[in-house]
Amino acid sequence: MINSNTSYHTRNLAALLKKDFLIPLYTMKPVQVVAFVLIILFMGSTSFTLSMAVALVLITTGISMDEKYKVDSFLCSLPVKRSTIVFTKYLNAWLLILGFVSFTVISHMVTNLVNPSEPEFISIFEGVLYSFLIMFNAVGIFLPAHFKFIGNFNKSVLSFAFVFIVVAIFVVLIIFLIFYSETILDEPLLPVWCTIGTILLNAISLFLSNYFYKKQELTI
């Protein structure tokens, strides 16, 4: 029984990941995909912001397609647990952010070899880390709201909400830094604390999303 449950779980996780990854890509034209890749490859250090933006577009597009076509009742009729659907949404977002960060870091290192006038990666490491954490936190705030209010928003509202959360986190951080910059920036373990905080927020977020989705009545 355990083996059969594990095999169901692994297979469904892979199938859902495939779905969450492909659905937003299928909305794009091939030329758009190629353009994104080329821009990220050739924009050097500034491509980091762009790659985060692409990750953000892919995450919100996937979720807004689910909302647009009201597919949750269909997904839940498949042999898959609701908790697996929830976990895969997080895993997909985390992997997209991680994937784009890795891709950008590698492309940055390659650019640096070709053109040594570009700043070395180590000098922008903290900036990269904090932007990365901001994206993770945005996912952590956005997804429970999505699972709580499934079927109540259209896709443009959803995309706007996600962008709004990212911007709001930036604004709050800037305000915070203006008032507490001296004490905070001197803290040597700041990146560690921020990382731990982000992990905690995502863990609580996952728990809440599971709770909300389990209670959803999929009447549509």
Add this chain to the structure above:
Amino acid sequence: MENILEIKSLCKEYEGFKLDNVSFSIPYGYIMGLIGPNGAGKTTIIKSIMNLIRKTSGEITVFGQDHIQHEVEIKDRIGFVYDHPPFYDHLSLEKMKSIIAPFYTNWDEVLFRRYISEFELPLKKKIETLSRGMRMKYALTIALSHHAELIIMDEPTSGLDPVFRRELLEILSGLIQDERKSILFSTHITSDLERIADFITYIHKGKLIFSCPKDDVMDLWGVVKGPNNWLDQDKQTLFTTVKKGEYGFEALTSDAKSIRREFRDEVIVEKATLEDIMYFTSKGGENDKQ
């Protein structure tokens, strides 16, 4: 008889609607028609079986297992067709299939291709371009391509042309030649069920009116017609629903045999169709006992 699906005392409450203590079962190898007017609770029952909505109380077992505890294993063996199947409409039929197929242990690509060809579905076209009938054919193809043992269909024939409706009914009849397969089929087009169903479950305003073999329904229920002056207070109690008109009354009875035996010379007793039963019970009447 071993049951593929058993529902015991199922209750579900919404604002303004209550599914009240519904129980019925389907044996292996049979087709059960779930009938009732719009809003009777048919979709609520089906969505409760699929755990898409949470039941308030009651027990549902499928293949002898609890439908929540063994949800994944059970759904792997169910083919489910919605009244308006929700798909990612911007995908082609081929791409949508490639998203769905990996979820099923027994997905059969050859069988899928066979149904696609039989239903003349355009694999490369986007789902959003399909007509209602073709969309339903596609949903049916998906439901039938993983060797499901229990097919659950919510209003599959509504909005379909008569040719495809007949074709669908033939496919369903063919499926249960395998005696381990069963079908639960909700509809308000009762003529479809008179053609293929073995059992009928009738729901009205969230309550179970009856669940029994179709032939029993046809034998037991009757429409009685006669003059208004024949219908005194005592006789009215013999009927489920009575409708009086200017030229006489029409009444529905669930004991047509007794009425025929006792009042053969005084009134006309006709066999009730499923539509008659639905019509009389949903419209109510002077002696509505529901």
